Amino acid sequence: MTFFIHFYCVVWIALLTACCGTTGRELPSGQNVVSVAPIEVPDESMYPRFAEPIPNVTVTIGRDALLACVVENLRGFKVAWVRMDTQTILSIHHNIITQNSRISLSYNDHRSWYLHIKNVQEVDRGWYMCQVNTDPMHFRKGYLQVVVPPSIIDNMTSTDMVVRESSDVTLVCRASGYPEPYVMWRREDGQDFTYNGESVSVVDGETLTITKVSRLHMGAYLCIASNGVPPSISKRIMLMVQFPPMLSIPNQLEGAYIGQDVTLECHTEAYPSSINYWTTDRGDMIISEMEIVGGKYEAFPMDNGYSKFMMLKIRNITKEDFGFYKCIAKNSLGETDGIIKLDEIPAPPSAFTTQRTVLDNQTIRKKGDAQMIQNSDAITSNFQGEAYGEQIRDFDFDDDDSASNDLHSNSLLFTLIVGLVLLKVFRQSILS
Secondary structure: HHHHHHHHHHHHHHHHHOOOOOOOEOOOOOOOOOOOOOEEEHHHHHHOOOOOOOOEEEEEEEOEEEEEEEOOOOOOOOOEEEEOOOOOEEEOEEEOOOOOOOOEEEEEEEEEEEEEEEEOOOOHHHEEEEEEEEEEOEEEEEEEEEEEEEEEEHOOOOEEEEOOOOOOOOEEOEEEEEOOEEEEEEEOOOEEEEEEEEEEEEEEEEEEOOOOHHHHEEEEEEEEEEEOOOEEEEEEEEEEEEEEEEEOOOEEEEEEOOOOOEEEEEEEEEEEOOOEEEEEHHHHHHOOOOOOOOOEEEEEEEEEEEEEEEEEOOOOOOHHHHHEEEEEEEEEEEEEEEEEEEEEEOOOOOHHHHHHHHHHHHHHHHHHHHHHHHHHHHHHHHOOOHHHHHHHOOOOOOHHHHHHHHHHHHHHHHHHHHHHHHHHHHHHHHHH
């Protein structure tokens, strides 16, 4: 560093000496400078002094940067800006020396000297020095940090991929930026996925390697790059996993009665997407008649990613509809099928059963009324046995033993009433 500073002193002094005594002399480069020879002052207390250090500056690429140098007691001395790492003199006092059009100079009260860099680029990153032409030379330096937000390098990053199930797959994401970006992977839907035998939500690093990939890995993955400089950036990569059709049936045996509507259900999984259809036990393909009013069959699939739900609705079941139904799924990798048996079951109870139930309820209520009448007549009158017996005969009792017991009780009651009447008549005849 000391050698470098002395070297600049020699260069600057030589430049000023060559131009000594002149103002606005044109150099071979075509730039005008004001040249002044170095000033020697016996008393160092009379030298200019820097009021404060040059602060380090961090700026995002494409923005403007400002470096400030504050010098007190400058008097007749001159200030220069120098790019240290490239050994380039940028300005001397009021004049710009460099041919870089993005660099300019401003000053305030012969004390504050500002170096402006417009549309900062990565090449501008480095050390900058503010010098005063004292002997020995006084200087201060500051660092310009240029940060670059992350970006994805497309030609080094994976694109959408299609792989066979159980194979290994590696996704690569390369990013650039300054500082060096941090790269991570996650599913676009935010769900966890199996990675190295564990369920994870995020994987760090530029590569994502999945061994024995399964259909559960299928989906969109985001490669996200960030380095603390906004904005972060991401790239979406689709991972498609091919596998032959697989089929499952919730209910392999269904029951229905004649005249009923029934729905058969079959679940399939496949990628590429499979062709699904139904056949009868005779092998005839069932054609959906959804558009026909009162049609016999209605087949409708419901898709959910690589899964499909096959539904077959059969209307107004007849004897001929009972038997076996087959659901079939095909794609370029294979074919599978499943069988559902439709059996006849007894029809629900008819209307006759309902009417009989109503009649039975009415009979029960009639029995209850008869018992109430019996109790009332026994208490309020001694001369209504015959009428009571007639009421009893009007009812039909289902229980023979109960009816026999009631008639026996009524006979005893009737005999007692007749005896009382005869006793009363006999007593009156004696008194008379």
